[in-house]
Amino acid sequence: MGGDDVKRVVFYDTEARHVELKIRLDHDDMSQSEFFRAMVTGYISKNELILSYIDDYRESNIIQSKTKIQNSQKLIQKGRKTMQKFIIDEDERDNIFDLIAQEHPDL
Secondary structure, X not given: OOOOOOOOOOOOOOHHHHXXXXXXXXXXXXXXXXXXXXXXXXXXXXXXXXXXXXHHHHHHOOOOOHHHHHXXXXXXXXXXXXXXHHXXXXXXXXXXXXXXXXXXXXX
């Protein structure tokens, strides 16, 4: 992986935690890169399990107040419900394409 659109992410931790991470990753047959990409993807895509862990972490480490965390959770849930309103299943999609084909047979 390389190129202008790729950024390197680096952070520091203790040697002991790095060793523990390497052992766990080896046990799970994952590279560090694969693990961190998976975690970032889950965080960005608002995976419920990852967000739940992050919420617990923020609360226990007093990064944000309980109220702010709860408000954030409500907004994410509201966004999910809104997305559900606009998701169409395969039958609906096929019906839309059938209607388009009937209206515009030359397409």
